[in-house]
Amino acid sequence: MDSGQAKISHSQNIHFDAEAEKEIRSLPFNSLELLIQYAPKVKRLRVENCTEKKSGTPTNTSSSSRSPLLPAAGIIELAKARLLQLHSQKADVVSYAATSFGAQSGLPSEVAEDFELALRLLAAAEKIAKQQFIYARKLLSMCKLSISQSGNPIQRVAYYFAEALQEKIDKEWGLVSSEETERIKKGPTDVELTMLRLRPEMMRCQQEIPFCLYTQFTAIQSILDCVASAKRVHLIDFGIDNGSHWTLIMQAFSVRYECPLEHLKITAVGTSKPMMEETGKWLTSFAETISLPFSFSITVSEMKDLKEDCFELEADENVAVYLGLRLWTLLPWPNQLDRFIKLIKSLKPSLIVVNEMEASINSSVFLERFNESIVLFSAMFDCINSCMYHRVTFRKLTEEVIFPGMIRNIVIAEGKEWIQRYEKISFWRALFGRFGIVETDMSRPPPEQEILFLGSSELLSCCTVELDGKCLLLGWKGSAIQSVSAWTIQQDD
Structure with missing residues (x-):
């Protein structure tokens, strides 16, 4: 060959x-426009027989x-x-x-x-x-x-x-x-550089994969529920990419009239300063259009090199952490992974949301x-x-x-x-448990929106969402691909 x-x-x-x-x-x-694009279909989906839809053969x-x-x-x-x-x-x-x-x-x-x-x-x-x-x-x-x-x-x-x-x-x-x-x-190579240039468009395109939107929605909704009464919120995102997922929570905060938000801060953590700066400009502009008090900061660092003083934390902030497909990058270095989990705990977040690939690809065999x-x-x-x-x-x-x-x-x-390693939710449970971090319930969308996010057309029957404990496993035709879970720090007695 x-x-x-x-x-x-x-x-x-x-x-x-x-x-x-x-x-x-x-x-x-962005994901918000995707929701707007699909929104007219929600009403129709509510009255359609979902059983008939699921029994049909997906077309392509x-x-x-x-x-x-x-x-x-x-x-x-x-x-x-x-x-x-x-x-x-x-x-x-x-x-x-x-x-x-x-x-x-x-x-x-x-x-x-x-x-x-x-x-x-x-x-x-x-x-x-x-x-x-x-x-x-x-x-x-x-x-x-x-x-x-x-x-x-x-x-x-x-x-x-x-x-x-x-x-x-x-x-x-x-x-x-x-x-x-x-x-x-x-x-x-040249084509890899092309892929990097097209990265924003690649991410938008990948959001058309049904469970990508579903994962974002459940993660954001869980954070939103956790900080429902907080007046000052600090979101820390490790690997923010284009940041489009945060437009959902920003829009929700902008119409929270019963308990107005005083300030939302997003801290992006990653290694690409230009990309994070571009994301910050876009999110700041979006916040201005909806009159949301907002600030954006970046921390340029490898995850293994982070320290607590890398984050500008304030005493009256309610902190939430989003780890979207990031923890696996530390699996080749268990000691660094442990140190990172300790760092996350030291930030005292109200909620930690974790999205990881659901596969055991970490065996030396x-x-x-x-x-x-x-x-x-x-x-x-x-x-x-x-x-x-x-x-x-x-x-x-x-x-x-x-x-x-x-x-x-x-x-x-x-x-x-060998750096491309993944672990299943059972591994993360054991790891977090050692540090007193416990699993909590994820916020799931109502049935009609779940249908929407998992594909409002022929793809519906191909997407799968299963519960493993309190964790959601999202997959394709019965094979789990990703997990999304929420975690809180166990309070000492």
């Missing part, structure tokens, strides 16, 4: 630029590029179960994988082909774990016949995992070229993290395939720029170089 297949050329970069400009013009500006204008009968993550799980069965029967997996066994599985033909691909890919990873690289290469050669960057979600996710597995073999055999090593050291990660990415590829089918350029940027680097890091890197 040509390890250069997954690289994106300069000409493709120009293509991304041109195509992205077309799609940017049709993107909604690009249905030819996906397997509609079984989700991608479901195909991976079926292949994992079949592989275990083969091991219990002491069967020769390589010989079995070389045959066309999909037709005997009882699955429809289009799903059977993907099932064969998934089993061969999982078997290749097993052989690599056992350092049986010749067998692994043979299995990957079989996969090469079915994988495709332009196929359905399972074929696309398999493409990038197969590329990463091949590179892992090449690394083990010392076949990675010095040019490739230097390329990695040099930093971002290669095969365990491979199997967990391929299920997660299969669900994500499936999700963006349906939700972003009309944003082809941004879907491709996500799949061809963002995801490959994440997958390569999980599959190839070891030790401190």
Whole structure:
């Protein structure tokens, strides 16, 4: 397999630029505009029979590029179960994988082909774990016949995992070229720089994924409920991005006539000073349009380097902390993670809201993290395939720029170089519990709004929201992708 297949050329970069400009013009500006855009549908949804909606088959204008009968993550799980069965029967997996066994599985033909691909890919990873690289290469050669960057979600996710597995073999055999090593050291490629330039538009586009809006709403609503009577509120956001989610709480504060807000302060914490400054200007302008007393400050720092004096806290402020997909970045350094949790506790927030990926990709055992990660990415590829089918350029940027680097890091890197790690809610419960931080109920939208946020059209039946304790697990076609939870500091007796 040509390890250069997954690289994106300069000409493709120009293509991304041109195509992205077309799609940017049709993107909604922020989450508030998305709500306004969907608002007329709420009344209709209230009177429609939701049971009928959920029983319908989701439609997709690009249905030819996906397997509609079984989700991608479901195909991976079926292949994992079949592989275990083969091991219990002491069967020769390589010989079995070389045959066309999909037709005997009882699955429809289009799903059977993907099932064969998934089993061969999982078997290749097993052989690599056992350092049986010749067998692994043979299995990957079989996969090469079915994988495709332009196929359905399972074929696309398999493409990038197969590329990463091949590179892992090449690394083990010392076949990675010095040019490739230097390329990695040099930093971002042209297309990665394009992705950075388009980051605001990427985030707006990603907000069209149903549970992204739902996550933002539940997080903001939980904070809003917690500070309902506070006159001075200080929100600390680690990784604020474009800040559009805060427009929801700002608008709510602006019409809180029974207990007028005296002042709202938002502190953004991150490493990109220009981006945070731009976000601050935009939020300040928004606050002015709704006559909200507001100030914005930034703290430029890596999370591991933060100290309590980095924050301008005042005695009469009610503090709330939002950690949106940030804690995982400290998983490679447990001591720094512990120090960060202590820092958060020292801020004495009324509420801590945490949003994390719901996956256990933090095992030193290669095969365990491979199997967990391929299920997660299969669900994500499936999700963006349906939700972003009309944003082809941004879907491709996500799949061809963002995801490959994440997958390569999980599959190839070891030790401190392996930074792409995630943990499930059970891990965070145990960690927070050690520091006297306890879980509290999340605020959920009413049923008609829940339908709205999870997709007011054919995507409704694909989104899932489940309770795990007091935590909400948000997923796609039954596979959990993210968790959102709320926490308070336990009061000493």
